[in-house]
Amino acid sequence: MLSRRLLLVSLLCSLSTAHAAEPAAPLAPPKGKVVLTVKGNIGVHNKGNEAVLDMAMLSALPQHSFTTNTPWSKEPLKFTGPKLIDVLNLLKAQGTTIKAAAINDYQITIPMEDASRFDVVVARLINDQPIPVRERGPLFVIYPFDSRAELRASTYYERSIWQLKSLSIQ
Amino acid sequence: MNSKPTGMARWRTRQWVLAITVLLLVTLTPLVWIQWQQFQVMKNLSTHQVDSLTWQAYQLERETARLAYAVHVTAHEHAGLTEPVDADELTQRYDVFLSRIQLIADLPRRDLLENTTAFREALRETKAFMAFADPLFAEPAGLIADQARMQDLSRRVESLQPYLAELTRESTRAANRFMDERNRQLHEQSVLVIVLAAVQTTALLLFVVVLVRHVRWQQRQYTRLQDLSQEVSRAKDAAEAGNHGKSVFLANMSHEIRTPFQGVLGMLNLLDETPLSGQQRDYVQTARDSAQHLLGVLNDILDVSTMESGTLRLSVAPVQLRDVAQDVEGLMRATAREKGITLDVKVDESLPAWVMADATRLRQILFNLIGNAIKFTNNGTIAASIGPWKGEPDGVTIVVRDTGIGMDEDTLSQLFTRFYQADNSLRRRVGGTGLGLEISRNLARMMGGDIAVSSQPGQGSTFTVTLRLPAAQAPHAKGQHQDSPGRTRRLKVLVAEDHPINLKYMNILLEQMGHDAVFCENGQEALQLLGRQAFDVVLLDYHMPVLDGLATAQAIRALPAPVNEIKIVLVTADVVNDTRKRALEVGVNAFTSKPLQMTDLRRALEECGLTEPLGDVGSRPAPLDLPRQAKTGTGAPTGPAQSAQTALLDTNWREVLGQDSGNLIDSESYIEILSMMPSDVHAELLGTLFAKPEGTVHALIDALARADRAEVEHQAHRLKGSAMLMGFRAIVAVATRAEKLASEEGAALPVAELTQDIVAAADSTQEAIKGFALHPAG
Numbered sequence: 001m002l003s004r005r006l007l008l009v010s011l012l013c014s015l016s017t018a019h020a021a022e023p024a025a026p027l028a029p030p031k032g033k034v035v036l037t038v039k040g041n042i043g044v045h046n047k048g049n050e051a052v053l054d055m056a057m058l059s060a061l062p063q064h065s066f067t068t069n070t071p072w073s074k075e076p077l078k079f080t081g082p083k084l085i086d087v088l089n090l091l092k093a094q095g096t097t098i099k100a101a102a103i104n105d106y107q108i109t110i111p112m113e114d115a116s117r118f119d120v121v122v123a124r125l126i127n128d129q130p131i132p133v134r135e136r137g138p139l140f141v142i143y144p145f146d147s148r149a150e151l152r153a154s155t156y157y158e159r160s161i162w163q164l165k166s167l168s169i170q
Numbered sequence: 171m172n173s174k175p176t177g178m179a180r181w182r183t184r185q186w187v188l189a190i191t192v193l194l195l196v197t198l199t200p201l202v203w204i205q206w207q208q209f210q211v212m213k214n215l216s217t218h219q220v221d222s223l224t225w226q227a228y229q230l231e232r233e234t235a236r237l238a239y240a241v242h243v244t245a246h247e248h249a250g251l252t253e254p255v256d257a258d259e260l261t262q263r264y265d266v267f268l269s270r271i272q273l274i275a276d277l278p279r280r281d282l283l284e285n286t287t288a289f290r291e292a293l294r295e296t297k298a299f300m301a302f303a304d305p306l307f308a309e310p311a312g313l314i315a316d317q318a319r320m321q322d323l324s325r326r327v328e329s330l331q332p333y334l335a336e337l338t339r340e341s342t343r344a345a346n347r348f349m350d351e352r353n354r355q356l357h358e359q360s361v362l363v364i365v366l367a368a369v370q371t372t373a374l375l376l377f378v379v380v381l382v383r384h385v386r387w388q389q390r391q392y393t394r395l396q397d398l399s400q401e402v403s404r405a406k407d408a409a410e411a412g413n414h415g416k417s418v419f420l421a422n423m424s425h426e427i428r429t430p431f432q433g434v435l436g437m438l439n440l441l442d443e444t445p446l447s448g449q450q451r452d453y454v455q456t457a458r459d460s461a462q463h464l465l466g467v468l469n470d471i472l473d474v475s476t477m478e479s480g481t482l483r484l485s486v487a488p489v490q491l492r493d494v495a496q497d498v499e500g501l502m503r504a505t506a507r508e509k510g511i512t513l514d515v516k517v518d519e520s521l522p523a524w525v526m527a528d529a530t531r532l533r534q535i536l537f538n539l540i541g542n543a544i545k546f547t548n549n550g551t552i553a554a555s556i557g558p559w560k561g562e563p564d565g566v567t568i569v570v571r572d573t574g575i576g577m578d579e580d581t582l583s584q585l586f587t588r589f590y591q592a593d594n595s596l597r598r599r600v601g602g603t604g605l606g607l608e609i610s611r612n613l614a615r616m617m618g619g620d621i622a623v624s625s626q627p628g629q630g631s632t633f634t635v636t637l638r639l640p641a642a643q644a645p646h647a648k649g650q651h652q653d654s655p656g657r658t659r660r661l662k663v664l665v666a667e668d669h670p671i672n673l674k675y676m677n678i679l680l681e682q683m684g685h686d687a688v689f690c691e692n693g694q695e696a697l698q699l700l701g702r703q704a705f706d707v708v709l710l711d712y713h714m715p716v717l718d719g720l721a722t723a724q725a726i727r728a729l730p731a732p733v734n735e736i737k738i739v740l741v742t743a744d745v746v747n748d749t750r751k752r753a754l755e756v757g758v759n760a761f762t763s764k765p766l767q768m769t770d771l772r773r774a775l776e777e778c779g780l781t782e783p784l785g786d787v788g789s790r791p792a793p794l795d796l797p798r799q800a801k802t803g804t805g806a807p808t809g810p811a812q813s814a815q816t817a818l819l820d821t822n823w824r825e826v827l828g829q830d831s832g833n834l835i836d837s838e839s840y841i842e843i844l845s846m847m848p849s850d851v852h853a854e855l856l857g858t859l860f861a862k863p864e865g866t867v868h869a870l871i872d873a874l875a876r877a878d879r880a881e882v883e884h885q886a887h888r889l890k891g892s893a894m895l896m897g898f899r900a901i902v903a904v905a906t907r908a909e910k911l912a913s914e915e916g917a918a919l920p921v922a923e924l925t926q927d928i929v930a931a932a933d934s935t936q937e938a939i940k941g942f943a944l945h946p947a948g
Contacts, residue, residue, distance in 0.1 A: 071222060071278060072222075072273060072276065072278075073276060073278075074276060074278060103262060103266055104229070104233060104266045104269075104270075105236075132265065133262055133265030133266060133268075133269060134264075134265040134266075134268035134269045134272065135269060135272060136269045136272075136273075162269075163266060163269065
């Protein structure tokens with residue numbers, strides 16, 4: 001009896017703390033060079049209406065790696081970086097689509113559900129090395145093409161945007 | 171069968187299946203290969219998109235243009251005209267440009283471009299540019315500050331642009347060429363696929379055709395097979411019908427032969443009694459032996475043929491097993507003794523006294539087995555025992571064991587086969603038809619049992635018969651199986667019978683049974699008599715000249731009432747049931763078998779509803795069944811039945827007759843009667859005349875004593891008839907006188923005188939026939 005009540009109390013406590021924590025976690029300003037700008041429907045900002053992230057902030061998120069073939073390389077490559085879903089969660093992004101833009105002005109619309117359906121990674125390392133711009137860095141949105149046949153289609157090749165510069169959540 | 175496939179058709183299923191399988195393989199394999207190829211192309215395409223070739227070239231050109239613009243703007247800085255470009259941005263543009271170069275260089279399908287001048291020149295120019303630009307961009311801040319360098323860089327970038335524009339065009343062309351090539355390949359493959367599919371379709375159609383043809387062929391074969399089997403079954407039916415016909419024919423023939431044969435035997439006996447030389451007597455003896463043998467054979471054939479035609483029926487009645495055993499033992503003992511063999515027949519005490527059985531057939535089995543045992547035993551003992559069949563409530567086992575020559579395995583296996591005889595050399599010695607065992611076994615089977623045999627060469631044989639003979643109630647206790655004449659209603663009987671001996675015998679029977687008989691020789695006469703007098707019953711012989719039994723019966727039923735309602739009894743020797751069926755159809759009321767027996771006749775009259783049932787009688791051995799018994803010796807020179815007859819004739823009655831017998835006895839008639847029946851029946855016949863007090867002689871004397879005219883007339887008439895048939899002339903004379911006197915109303919009846927005469931005639935007749943010295947059979 002007693003233990004049950006205790007359990008209930010502690011549960012309520014934990015819930016209230018979770019609630020209280022939400023507004024009280026402002027995004028720290030980037031210390032290094034900004035590599036990704038996120039705008040649109042996001043919950044946290046650190047530069048006006050936008051959230052700007054440096055490489056350190058991205059590498060602070062849980063890192064994920066996979067090796068896959070791509071249409072743009074002869075050999076399979078190992079991609080490492082935070083999952084797109086983690087980046088979106090970090091910024092409390094809410095919406096249906098992500099408009100991604102690259103340094104080379106390439107633009108593509110990625111459905112939000114891709115982030116949860118597939119292990120889409122915002123790669124910051126290829127073969128464990130940082131990616132220079134001339135090798136399509138510094139950030140590379142990549143799908144695990146080899147793990148699923150349905151991914152080996154133009155739709156997903158198009159969504160794999162390199163030289164990623166910004167995301168706009170809508 | 172008759173349809174051997176020819177030509178292509180001979181190339182049967184197996185080859186066809188093989189050929190089509192090969193064809194399918196030959197066509198399917200390339201199809202699979204083509205599909206595999208296409209699959210690979212698609213897969214390759216999905217990972218290495220060819221159209222990205224154009225896209226990459228275009229992007230490179232575009233990126234170069236942007237770089238060129240950025241450099242140009244920086245180099246020719248017109249203040250206020252454009253936004254200034256910082257070092258980072260410029261470097262970034264350069265890096266993006268480089269990444270594009272890298273992409274072109276690493277293009278998965280760069281093989282499509284590699285051999286083109288545009289590609290080589292673009293690559294060469296780009297490399298030259300990079301060699302120039304890389305050191306400059308290593309220090310972007312310095313670069314931007316150096317106006318001259320920037321202008322130089324701007325010129326170099328701009329001069330690069332035409333090459334890259336050409337590369338874009340060239341890649342578009344290459345991609346188009348690739349598409350064309352792929353389309354062509356797809357087209358070719360499609361054509362190939364269509365051709366192969368067509369070939370396959372053809373092959374399948376061919377296969378279907380072959381299959382259909384094969385199925386049709388099989389159907390034809392099946393139909394042919396059915397036709398054949400129908401033909402076979404028709405042939406079988408025909409054969410069976412033929413066989414049945416043969417059996418019926420045999421049955422009829424052997425019977426037809428048997429009847430006159432009795433005459434032959436009788437005549438031979440008579441001949442033997444005439445003065446003969448030694449040689450002649452020997453001839454007669456041989457002739458009689460042969461005739462006896464022939465009779466046995468005929469009986470066997472008759473039995474076998476009736477069995478085969480399926481018309482043999484057992485006539486089952488209460489029977490005393492002990493009586494049967496005694497009969498058989500009595501008849502066989504003499505034969506055994508002649509060979510110096512002991513015959514011992516035992517009946518188990520635990521068996522019921524009376525059983526339901528066909529006595530004649532039961533005796534036949536015993537005669538056959540014991541006869542065989544005697545035949546094949548030269549010294550020792552033959553033991554026959556009748557006992558219960560263990561485990562069968564109604565079962566009876568008969569075991570006949572001998573100490574004879576025995577049989578080996580081979581012989582045993584063929585023993586019950588028709589015409590088989592243990593030893594061919596023996597055949598001549600012991601004679602016989604070889605049908606005996608087959609008949610016995612069939613009879614045993616008809617009685618719900620079988621015959622088994624065990625034997626060892628030199629050790630003797632044991633035949634075991636099992637039969638189902640249910641226990642029966644003893645018939646009404648009656649001392650005599652013969653009826654006292656007054657007890658049955660007196661019937662007026664019309665007898666149509668052409669055979670003189672049978673006629674006489676029937677007369678005796680009817681007389682004995684107390685009926686009045688009128689005789690005629692054929693159906694025609696019977697019809698005429700029926701028109702004139704009233705009768706209670708007509709006895710029709712089946713075989714008669716002019717109008718036979720069936721035709722007569724039919725004709726009687728066609729007469730005007732009330733004559734057509736008369737009861738008809740058909741006397742037939744035909745054991746074939748078909749005859750009976752036809753007879754019933756034409757209106758016959760009952761049957762009696764032939765040779766006629768009193769019990770049979772009584773039963774037939776009962777069936778007609780003319781007399782009351784009297785019980786009993788079925789149990790005694792059939793009096794006139796002698797010929798059937800005779801054959802049980804299977805032709806052995808001294809059969810038991812024959813010995814009975816020989817016994818009769820061995821006597822010295824000729825001399826008795828010699829002394830004034832002409833007036834006393836008509837020897838011819840008497841001998842006929844004698845030869846017709848076994849001694850016990852004969853004794854019975856005599857008994858009906860002379861026995862006290864029921865014999866006719868005494869009945870007449872009684873009637874005279876009571877001065878009962880009507881009874882005197884009747885008894886005198888009966889006595890006259892019987893005596894006439896027996897050939898007792900003296901008695902006939904006195905009976906005739908008594909009848910006449912009694913019938914004359916008003917005339918005085920000299921009772922004392924008549925009585926005296928009758929007693930005298932009877933005494934002298936009895937005295938005379940004693941000379942015939944009738945001993946009991948055996």
